[in-house]
Amino acid sequence: MFIAATAAILMALSLAIARAIWGPTVFDRVLAGNSVGILAILLLAVVGFLTGRPAFLDIALTYALLNLIGTLAVLKFFRHGDLAYDVEERKP
């Protein structure tokens, strides 16, 4: 069962990478990058159970938090063109 799940995740990973490489718009690429992060988390969890050591599951939490930070930074960059944008500072 875990082998089938691993195969499915690897398949999805290759599809997401294809979208990141060919994606015509920026948002395709952002979404594909986010998907790859999520699939890496899933792969980490499934491989942990596949090899009989699910203790590494906690590290998946770190991945999840980092993925969020990366995506937020990308989206903020696109909304404001600046990572250090502060709404309060720009108020007249």
Place this chain on the structure above:
Amino acid sequence: MEPIINMALLTMLAVVTVAIIGQRSLFGVVILASIYSFLIASVLVVLDAVDVAMTEASVGAGISTVLLLAALHLVKTIEVLPTQPRLPPLLVSALAGVTVIWGTLVLPPFGTADAPIHRHVVPRYIERSIEETNVPNLVSSILADYRGYDTLGETTVIFTAGIGVLLLLRGTRRRGHNDRAD
């Protein structure tokens, strides 16, 4: 099963690397570099180096993406084609690659138990670590006790680099405010 997963992940790594080289939009390069980090972190997880994988994911996929985006804010987002000839750099990097591969030929096969690195100090660590350091985790006892000075030096370097970056960023921020006031 593990070799198959590794083969699939390494193939994707190669594809992403070629795509990074061919990509002209620097924003796409940033996204692909973050994908590359997640893939290499997955390879490291499959190879059982979970601590290295966590470092790679946090530094490569997390912090590097943010830093590269911040750099992208300062430069244009389309890569300009090089004006100099490309052949000499290609030759130099090909030569360096061949040298590295040639160096790996004399290494013992992957996972050999009686490789020199496993016979030097490792047996002593495994035998005496608990009674000498009272740390239940072997890796932690090596990093924080046997190699304590090494770790202290690394931490000092990172701390100094952090102070330097903070001072530099503060300098530019203040200058920016002055410009706006003028």
